[in-house]
Amino acid sequence: MPQRLAGVFAPVITPFSADLSPDSHLLVRHCQWLLSQEVGLAIFGTNSEANSLSVSEKRMLLDKLIEADICPSLLMPGTGSCALSDAVELTCHATELNCGGVLMLPPFYYKDVGNDGLYGFFSEVIQRVGDANLRIYLYHIPPIAQVEISLSLIERLCTTYPDQIAGIKDSSGDWNHTRQLNALGINDFRVFCGSESFLLRNMQAGGAGCISATVNVNPAAIVRLFKNWQSADAKLQQNQLDTIRDLFQHFPMISALKTVTALYSDEPSWSRTRPPLVSLTSSQQQDLSQELALINFQMPNLQTE
Secondary structure: OOOOOOEEEEOOOOOEOOOOOEOHHHHHHHHHHHHHOOOEEOOOOHHHOHHHOOHHHHHHHHHHHHHOOOOHHHEOOEOOOOOHHHHHHHHHHHHHOOOOOEEEOOOOOOOOOHHHHHHHHHHHHHHHHOOOOOOEEEEEOHHHHOOOOOHHHHHHHHHHOOOOEEEEEEOOOOHHHHHHHHOOOOOOOEEEEOOHHHHHHHHHOOOOEEEOHHHHOOHHHHHHHHHOOOOOOHHHHHHHHHHHHHHHHOOOHHHHHHHHHHHHHOOHHHHOOOOOOOOOOHHHHHHHHHHHHHOOOOOOOOOOO
8 A cells, every 4th residue: 555645745847848838858857856855746736837737738747757767656746627537537547657646626616615515526536536546635725726625524535535535735824724734633644734834833733744836946955844843953944944935925936936947957948837827027037036146045956958
């Protein structure tokens, strides 16, 4: 049976070619760099522009990562969708490839559907996939999805599917909610915070780690705190992480992550986003670069060719 996941995961940014097709070559290189920093890969997350990718594109990219000898147990692909059939197809594919787990958004188009509707969706996915190795990490992101995964729904799902419902990513931005998740007392239910700003508190509360946008660019320091959260300087480490996180949050996050990756990899195409998102303006790029230089920001050993 697969081990439940813990640690630091990146919702890996997705590179696009000039024709706006996904660039699997660049994606593999970035994933390999992240793995060298001891980071897991939550591909097809929010910061991956996942909802701008088709199921067939996601399947292709996942296959390319496996073909590049990336260990599937380190992968937590996002497989949630508004369409049940799409969620089942991608979840089946990820599970057949022996991915360590899947990160699943609730169906988010219809609002106010209630616990019964959401329970029915997740239940149907689990039953239709029909694989004992399936491990679902629920994705709670009400600021974006506008659909909440309530504590009572989690308890109901875990009671019915104690093996398949493995944990949750909490991107509520509300520490009190993350604390409540850790306090549920469900056996081996893994709680990941959605920002490294909560990492120290999450570990102190018994959490499993974090799945955070800025892991794409600042992985080593975040992993260091995950490993050393009980050390005397843990609070100082957390403050340093917060400084970098706050800097990126002053810009559109996905575009900022891609701009910085383009800069430090010397690969300009990384700055490209797929519409409706847009790249940073020249002025924004300059401001971001200058602010990073002031704090001596680095992305060491970022792969280039």
